[in-house]
Amino acid sequence: MTEGADRDISGDAGVLLRTLKPGMGEPPRMDGKQRVKLKYTARRLSGEFLESGEISFSPGSGQAPVRGLDVGVRAMNQGETAEITLRADYAYGSEGRPPEIPPHATLIYAVEFLEMVNTTEAPGDDCPALPVPVDAQPEAEDAVQTLEVGGAKVKVDKLGPMVVNADGSLSRITNWPEMSEAERQTTLRVIGKRNQQRLAALQATGAEAST
Numbered sequence: 001m002t003e004g005a006d007r008d009i010s011g012d013a014g015v016l017l018r019t020l021k022p023g024m025g026e027p028p029r030m031d032g033k034q035r036v037k038l039k040y041t042a043r044r045l046s047g048e049f050l051e052s053g054e055i056s057f058s059p060g061s062g063q064a065p066v067r068g069l070d071v072g073v074r075a076m077n078q079g080e081t082a083e084i085t086l087r088a089d090y091a092y093g094s095e096g097r098p099p100e101i102p103p104h105a106t107l108i109y110a111v112e113f114l115e116m117v118n119t120t121e122a123p124g125d126d127c128p129a130l131p132v133p134v135d136a137q138p139e140a141e142d143a144v145q146t147l148e149v150g151g152a153k154v155k156v157d158k159l160g161p162m163v164v165n166a167d168g169s170l171s172r173i174t175n176w177p178e179m180s181e182a183e184r185q186t187t188l189r190v191i192g193k194r195n196q197q198r199l200a201a202l203q204a205t206g207a208e209a210s211t
Helices: 067-073 181-210
Strands: 006-008 015-021 034-044 049-057 081-086 107-118 132-135 145-149 152-157
Touching (some): 015 067, 034 067, 049 181, 067 107
Antiparallel strands (some): 015 081, 034 107, 081 107
């Protein structure tokens, strides 16, 4: 693994990875049964800071905040720190994520691959066997259930969970029907936490605007 040189890991120059600190061994094989944990800092190509934090998702499940991170982590090994440059079509595309990210924006993520766990292992105390239904109308074909997962509520219908976007709009993940039960539980926990954070940010923005 070449340290300090950009590598085209998407094959179309859409995702470029530069290793800042090598990890140990080779990139692990990922077959959709793993969950990775990353620490990241995102910024625009101009260097403007966007956000930072830790995220956990199953590669290939559609849970990653942007497609390029899913591609990037597959080329990393545990313990590695890398800078990943994402062309707009591997990030937020032609729509962007207003107001922070304009349309067609190239983004740069500084990523540390913290750990990977196998999601086929038996769930522990922090992974309940089933989400807790808060309200549901199962007799209706298009019924919406509100599931409580890890203290966070997520609305789910036959198409899957509803994701709250940064601007308050709703979106879907694309492969919910193909997920295993373990992958769905992981996805619900991730979406629940993310929805809480985004709703809190929207409420804070609204409060600031009213003062």
